[in-house]
Amino acid sequence: MKLIVAVDEKWGIGKNGDLLLSIPDDMRFFREKTRRAVLVMGYNTLLSFPNSKPLPGRMNLVLIDIDGMSAPGTVMCNSMEHLFGIIRDMNTDDIFIIGGGYTYRQFLPYCDTAYITKMQFSGDADTFIPNLDELPEWTVVEASKEKEHEGVKYRFVTYHNSAPIPIGFSSAKADMPRYFAKKEPLTLRLPDTKDHSYRKELQSLLHAYFRPLEKGVSTDEVAQFLEQDDLSFEDYLRAHHHIADLTDIEALTENYNSLTDQTETVTVDKKDLSAIDAYADGE
Structure with missing residues (x-):
């Protein structure tokens, strides 16, 4: 796993639940490193995002000590055990720890890489992470040239x-x-059938394809599922239409291809799923 954070001179990371300083270059660095990644965060970090919504284009895993909690676009994990059960079949190179302070400290010993934006100022922080320069197992392997934003010097250090x-x-x-990943609109030739179950299942798959984890998941719901041999969290998400890919959609249509010889063309995309919603409603 990897850790990514911006720190001040005292390895402070935040104050009053907010960042110490927002540097556009650092924001770009974060977006590029975590694009399409799996993010691990505490609940307060989720609340600190704009409108308290998870970051798009990523899987957002949220640690929270409340059973049964869920939120759109997230996977709520109420224990480290649950979270490790979720990520056991994922590539740990795709997993980034992004805050807050307690979550960083929990996962730091499990991380092999830390991307630190070191800012040369004191932000009067109330939240800190361990100073990696004082930990013998952590060493600098790469550092950018010094940069500056509104009088504050900084550099990216790995x-x-x-x-x-x-x-x-x-x-x-x-x-x-x-x-x-970003998905282009799909133009589908679908059976012109009034079979309600087919239309609704296709609607569910296409929502999962364009808007993965749209409804949100609590790991309480999947703990028993993951105890079964050879079944992963990905298997659970696909079985319950929280995620989907083109093979799922093609397999469904193939199963129903004998319903009728007539077809209709439907175009769907992430921004507007009204076409497939109308198809599902038989309109």
Whole structure:
């Protein structure tokens, strides 16, 4: 796993639940590093986002100590055990710890890489992370040239952990981020059938395809599922239409291709799913 954060001279990261300083270059750096990634955060970090909504184009895993909690676009995990069960079949190179302070401290020993934006000022912070320069297992492996924003100098520094704690499982799958890639509109030739179950299932799959985790998930719902042999969190998400890819849509249509010889053309995209919603309603 990886950690990404901006710190001041005292390794402070925030004050009153907000960032110490917003540097556009640092925001771009964060977006580029975490694009299509799996993000791990505490609940207060989620609340600090604009309108308290999860970051788009990523899987947002939120640690919260309230059972059964869920929020659109997120996977709510009420324990480290649940979270490790979720990520056990993911590529840990795709997983980024993004805050807040307690979450950083929880996962720091498990991370092999830390991307630190080091800002040369004191932000009077009330939230801190450990100073990696004082931890013998962490060493600098790369540092950018010094930059400046509104009088504050900063640089991007990459640290490597020589002795991360083993997570205890093998991350076998590297393809979870594909569900969160930008998707172009689809033009589909669909059976002109009044079969309600087919239309509703297709509607559900297309929502999952264009808007993965649209409804949000609580790990309470999947704990028993994950106890079954050879079943992963990805299997659960696909089975319950929280995520989908083109093979799911093609397989469904193939199963129903004998319903009628007549077809109709429907175009759907992420911004406007009204066409498939109308199709599902038989309009």
